[in-house]
Amino acid sequence: MRSACRKLFILGVLSTMFLPQASPAIAAEPAEKAVSPIFGIAVPGGYRDWTLIAVSHRTDNKDELRAVLGNPAAAKALKKGTLPLPDGAMLAKLAWKREPMPEFPGAFKPGAPPRIEFMVKDSKKYASTGGWGFARFIDGKPAGEADHNTCFPCHEARVKGHDFVFTRFAP
Numbered sequence: 548m549r550s551a552c553r554k555l556f557i558l559g560v561l562s563t564m565f566l567p568q569a570s571p572a573i574a575a576e577p578a579e580k581a582v583s584p585i586f587g588i589a590v591p592g593g594y595r596d597w598t599l600i601a602v603s604h605r606t607d608n609k610d611e612l613r614a615v616l617g618n619p620a621a622a623k624a625l626k627k628g629t630l631p632l633p634d635g636a637m638l639a640k641l642a643w644k645r646e647p648m649p650e651f652p653g654a655f656k657p658g659a660p661p662r663i664e665f666m667v668k669d670s671k672k673y674a675s676t677g678g679w680g681f682a683r684f685i686d687g688k689p690a691g692e693a694d695h696n697t698c699f700p701c702h703e704a705r706v707k708g709h710d711f712v713f714t715r716f717a718p
C-alpha cells in the first residue's frame with residue numbers, strides 16, 4: 548500500500564511539473580505547429596542548423612538569394628551522390644530578397660525572407676509524389692492547397708532523374 552501511495556504521489560508531482568508548462572508553450576508557438584495542406588508537414592525543429600548543400604540566385608523578377616540546407620540524412624546522401632535519398636531525409640530552401648550591402652558597393656546581402664520551403668522523404672506516406680512531402684510557409688503560416696499542388700509537378704518535370712531534387716552538393 549505504502550509504495551502504491553508513493554507512486555501515486557510521484558505521478559501527481561510529475562504531472563503538475565509537466566502539464567501546466569506544456570500548454571502555454573504550445574499556445575505561444577502556433578506557427579511552429581501549423582502544417583502544410585495535403586502533406587501535413589510542420590516547420591521541422593532545428594532546420595536552421597542543418598548542413599548547407601548549395602546556394603542559388605534568381606535574377607528574374609524575384610531577384611532572390613537562396614540557400615538549400617539538408618538534415619544529416621539528406622546531406623550525407625547528397626554529398627556521396629546516393630540516390631534515392633533515404634526515408635527521413637529533409638531539405639529546406641531558404642530565400643531572401645537580394646539587397647545592396649550599404650557598407651560595400653557591389654556586394655549584396657539577404658533582405659526579408661519571402662517564404663521557407665521543405666521537402667520530407669517518406670516513401671510510403673508520400674508514394675504518389677515520388678516519396679516526397681512538400682511544405683511552404685509564408686510569414687510562418689502554411690501556404691494554401693493550390694500552392695502545394697504545384698510543387699511535385701515542377702520537380703517531377705525537371706529533376707525526376709535526380710530523385711526530384713534540383714540541388715547538388717556544392718564543393
Ligand code: HEC
Nearest residue numbers: 603613640664665666681682683694697698701712713714
Ligand atoms: C516551377 C517550378 C517549381 C515549383 C512549382 C516548385 N519548385 Fe521547389 N524548386 C525549384 C527549383 C528550380 C529549385 C532549385 C533551387 C532554387 O530554385 O533556388 C527548387 C528547390 C526546392 C527545394 C530544395 C531541394 C531541391 O529540389 O533543390 C525545396 C525544399 C523545394 N524546392 C520545395 C518546394 C515546395 C514546397 C514547393 C511547392 C509549394 C515547390 N518547391 C514548388 C522549382 C520549383
